[in-house]
Amino acid sequence: MLTLTPRLVHCVSQGISHGGITEVSGEAGCGKTQILCFLSLLCQTEPSEGGLGGKAMYLHAGEGMFPHKRLQQMAEEVT
Secondary structure: OOOOOHHHHHHHHHHOOOOOOOOOOOOOOOOHHHHHHHHHHHHHOOHHHOOOOOOOOOOOOOOOOOOHHHHHHHHHHHO
16 A cells, blocks of 8 residues: 655645646755656556556656666555
């Protein structure tokens, strides 16, 4: 089951709309990739498991490769 910290719940409920496009920016190392991977998984996880049961699209336009290994790690923790 997915668990959200109070701070992340506030972020999601106050600033990220469903069915829209949200740009996330910030300094290197501030957690952008971590939170976006988590939110991508949250969108796709079944409601019975604490998710939204929908779909997500993650556009990676930063330097380096898409963090597929970290996303896989997080997905394995969810299941």
